[in-house]
Amino acid sequence: xxxxxxxxxxxxxxxxxxxxxxxxxxxxxxxxxxxxxxxxxxxxxxxxxxxxxxxxxxxxxxxxxxxxxxxxxxxxxxxxxxxxxxxxxxxxxxxxxxxxxxxxxxxxxxxxxxxxxxxxxx
Amino acid sequence: xxxxxxxxxxxxxxxxxxxxxxxxxxxxxxxxxxxxxxxxxxxxxxxxxxxxxxxxxxxxxxxxxxxxxxxxxxxxxxxxxxxxxxxxxxxxxxxxxxxxxxxxxxxxxxxx
Numbered sequence: 001x002x003x004x005x006x007x008x009x010x011x012x013x014x015x016x017x018x019x020x021x022x023x024x025x026x027x028x029x030x031x032x033x034x035x036x037x038x039x040x041x042x043x044x045x046x047x048x049x050x051x052x053x054x055x056x057x058x059x060x061x062x063x064x065x066x067x068x069x070x071x072x073x074x075x076x077x078x079x080x081x082x083x084x085x086x087x088x089x090x091x092x093x094x095x096x097x098x099x100x101x102x103x104x105x106x107x108x109x110x111x112x113x114x115x116x117x118x119x120x121x122x
Numbered sequence: 123x124x125x126x127x128x129x130x131x132x133x134x135x136x137x138x139x140x141x142x143x144x145x146x147x148x149x150x151x152x153x154x155x156x157x158x159x160x161x162x163x164x165x166x167x168x169x170x171x172x173x174x175x176x177x178x179x180x181x182x183x184x185x186x187x188x189x190x191x192x193x194x195x196x197x198x199x200x201x202x203x204x205x206x207x208x209x210x211x212x213x214x215x216x217x218x219x220x221x222x223x224x225x226x227x228x229x230x231x232x233x234x
Binding site: 035037046047050061062097105108109110113115 | 124155158160166168169170174209211221222223224226227228
């Protein structure tokens, strides 16, 4: 079955970096994109960005530009999201999701990982 | 801050019909971009509920329906059931800010 398996919880100090992985299985990895979404405690969903697993093209949320990098490893069907210069307000559950695209600006997230909790605390 | 606005909460008795609005602008829903809806049960990851404004993925009950008009979209739940108690989010694309995905502010549905 189609699934996305994410790496385990992380605890980081302010100023550090974190890299979350998302391993895909059950489908052709390069036929879809991967979106990253985060959710701070008690808050709503926040779109972080997207990467094409086909060619590596990315589109990041403007507020995270310069701090976030999304990559893929097609040999292992794994996507990665690295966030640098962590702050306390980066504490959140980070989700990866398979993105089905049917035109520019037309896409939805049809399969989600279970989430990775990242805690930023001194 | 989200560019798609939803009511913080809606409630209804079992069997009733509730609707959730998602209000955008001319750079997202009003520009013709589709709206999709996700259900998030407590402590779990979001799940796709409606795609392309009004389409249900396989396995989603037909009690859930979606629509879009102008700069807004709506999710309706008919025959409300206890297991529908969850948070619901709309999602679209916004052509401003170099183009990005956007989520609604989220709505908590409570079954009385």
